[in-house]
Amino acid sequence: MIPTAPVVRAVQLEKRYRKMVAVDRITFDVRAGETFGLLGPNGAGKTTTMRMMACISPPTSGELSVNGLDVYRHSRAIRDFLGVVAQHDGLDPDLSARNNLIVHARYYGLLGKPAEARADEVLEFFGLTAKAGDDVDNLSGGLKRRLTIARAFMHRPRMVILDEPTTGLDPQSRNRVWEQLAVLKQAGVTIAMSTHYMEEAAALCDRLVIIDHGRILAEGTPGEVVHRFAGSETAIIRVEPGAREPLVASMTQRGYHVYDHGTALVVHGRDGDRPVVDGVDATRISYRTSTLEDAFLALTGRELRDE
């Protein structure tokens, strides 16, 4: 791919709600044609960042431009340029599935026969043709989500922002959404998305950032992030309860993240390597390939959020 100018440029972007800092002066780019992932635990600042990109929420400070347009001055033009899928579907229960699309297209100046033709085209692409006349309330969660994504494509945007497009879907629906996003990506659509599914991010994203407490902790391709923060492999060590403590101490001292799972200790590698474990019988150690989830947990910790 030819290196292109960024479609989104964020420099020292900040969002505060009274004293709470939701996004803490982050800097990142989204390049034309790429799929860009925002990963982070609940409350990390993903949604706030995406809402600022979509000109739904104004930044407190910093620079942010989309398609070369400044969010402070060209909110309307940016919203015309983007397709947006928010965390809540925001579908209209008073309208049929098809009319949800047609009504929304009107806000972009697409109306009449062309809007109807486009609605049928989009319904077809998202496998919703059979549901066109259904009330939105009668659709399953997966169908609703697909309809929401379909709605974002009515005006043929060259970039879409998707906030957790697959949260709450069953594996079939989720995979269906992934396939459809992959087709759109092939067609050159720039995608910025947030997700909790690491396999989703690993499969779809060209580049991603991991954010927590409003700050970027890691940035790169999924492979780069895994290698840097979880190494090539992760060790699972089954040791007797008595031998655990000294091992945890020595591994921690050597800079590894060690997690006690109760039945086993989990140690991620780092900087592209697998962890080096000393003083434990080799038969008690097994290795598996490190994943994005390992890197994510190593970076953001294991304590529960939303509490």
Place this chain on the structure above:
Amino acid sequence: MTTLAASGRADLRIRNVVAIWMRHFTAFKKGYLIESTGILVEPVLILMAVGFGIGRLVGEVSDVSYAVFVAPGIVVGNAMWHALFECSWGAFRRMQLHRIYDSILSAPVSIPELAAGEIAWGATRALMTTVAVLAAAAAFGLIESPWGLGVVFVGILTGLVFGGMGLFFASIAPTTHSLTLVFTLVGTPLFFFGGVFFPVESLPGFLEPVARAMPLTPAVQAARGFATGSVGLREVYSILYLALLAMLFYPLATWRLRRRLVI
């Protein structure tokens, strides 16, 4: 925040106001049979029961039969209910329960356009019920003057006032539960003390000026003037007062909506 807000305030695109209105019209078409009961059947039942039933006991009020007296008030009172309900409960449901405003505002639509579309639809509903009930009243012989067509104009104006007021209440209501206060503490007192059923002059002295200042009272005054063919300075003032209220509530609702939605 102000800069982003300013970009929306700078230009009001009628195309987008029409798009919002079209959303409502599309939804309305689907359920028009049920809607017609609220637009026509219920108010006509009230008109018959009060106008002819109670009217027989009352006799004449202000030199006309009670049915003639009460009909224009019921027409615009009903216009108030429709606009108020649509733009408070209906708008709150769209904004809070279904998050439709979020979807609309992610498109290139501004908050003033959204608010204008909502209020325009509230006024459209007021217009529909005004025309329907006015026609029924005329069929009953309760509209005495061709000036009665002017009630349609008063109905639209009433819709704009209460659409704006309803949207304002929707934008400040924390819950659906609190929104019921709009009906119990606003709609009902205005309907029963705004001159629909008895002349405000018959209220105790200290209450009369209060009743006159209430926003439904001038609508009833103007509608009654048109329906009986006696349009004077008082009716003109009433219409000006309504226009003033409409122009007040629209920016007020827009301001509160922005505070609620742009965070």
